[in-house]
Amino acid sequence: MVSACLVGEECKYNGGDNFCAELTEFLQNHEAIPVCPETAGGLSTPRSPCEIVNGIVMNADGENTDLAFRRGAEKCVRQAKEQEVDLAILQSRSPSCGVNQIYDGTFSGRLIKDSGVFASLLRENGVPVVDIEDLLRQIR
Numbered sequence: 001m002v003s004a005c006l007v008g009e010e011c012k013y014n015g016g017d018n019f020c021a022e023l024t025e026f027l028q029n030h031e032a033i034p035v036c037p038e039t040a041g042g043l044s045t046p047r048s049p050c051e052i053v054n055g056i057v058m059n060a061d062g063e064n065t066d067l068a069f070r071r072g073a074e075k076c077v078r079q080a081k082e083q084e085v086d087l088a089i090l091q092s093r094s095p096s097c098g099v100n101q102i103y104d105g106t107f108s109g110r111l112i113k114d115s116g117v118f119a120s121l122l123r124e125n126g127v128p129v130v131d132i133e134d135l136l137r138q139i140r
């Protein structure tokens with residue numbers, strides 16, 4: 001399973017992607033399922049950026065987007081389990097997909113050691129996760 005924005009889907013909050021050519025090459029020898037938990041949860045693209053504020057996902061306009069994030073994460077984790085995914089390769093620092101770090105909830109660009117909603121739920125369900133930056137270091 002892979003964050004859909006990493007393989008070129010324009011599902012980022014700003015309508016862009018995080019296409020990674022090295023990852024695409026690496027995935028040629030693997031079966032990959034692209035998912036975006038935020039759009040799976042019903043959020044539109046583009047959308048206001050979100051951060052986890054005291055455990056609740058909020059957008060930069062002060063709206064609570066927690067339910068959509070959790071609903072989308074649950075849907076994608078269900079898919080991962082049904083399809084017996086053995087690894088999820090996830091985009092760095094996202095409030096959904098971040099594995100090692102996320103923004104601290106103040107919308108000021110500061111990072112903290114924590115994981116996004118989707119990455120945490122995958123782990124809780126026994127699906128191994130890897131941050132794309134760590135994977136690239138391993139395969140280079």
Ligand code: SF4
Pocket residue numbers: 003004005006011012013035036037038039091094096097
């Ligand atoms: S939720 Fe994950 S897959 Fe979707 S745009 Fe954000 S980082 Fe990419």
